[in-house]
Amino acid sequence: MALEMRTVCERCECAIAPHETAYICVYECTWCPACTSAMDHTCPNCGGELVIRPRPKA
Template identity: 65%
Template sequence: MTLEMRTTCEKCSKQLSPKEEAYICVYECTFCPDCTTGMNHVCPNCGGELVKRPKAK
């Protein structure tokens, strides 16, 4: 199973390259660092923890 490297923050619509820092939950909801901090690292969709997404090589 491969991660879907989404390219847009789901909260503010900021563009995120696959090599850029981003945060995801277990369902791969994707958020930029600023929005993640503002949401206290909690996904607003599922309530799960937001963790750093691996960077693409």
């Protein structure tokens, strides 16, 4: 099963390219680094930890 590489932050709606740093929870909610810091690395949807999303091969 592959990750869904979402391209928009769910909070501020800024664009996030697949090779850029993004954060996800276990449900693949996707957040930019600035929003992740503002939310104290906690997903507001599920309450889970936000971790760096793996990057695809170049």
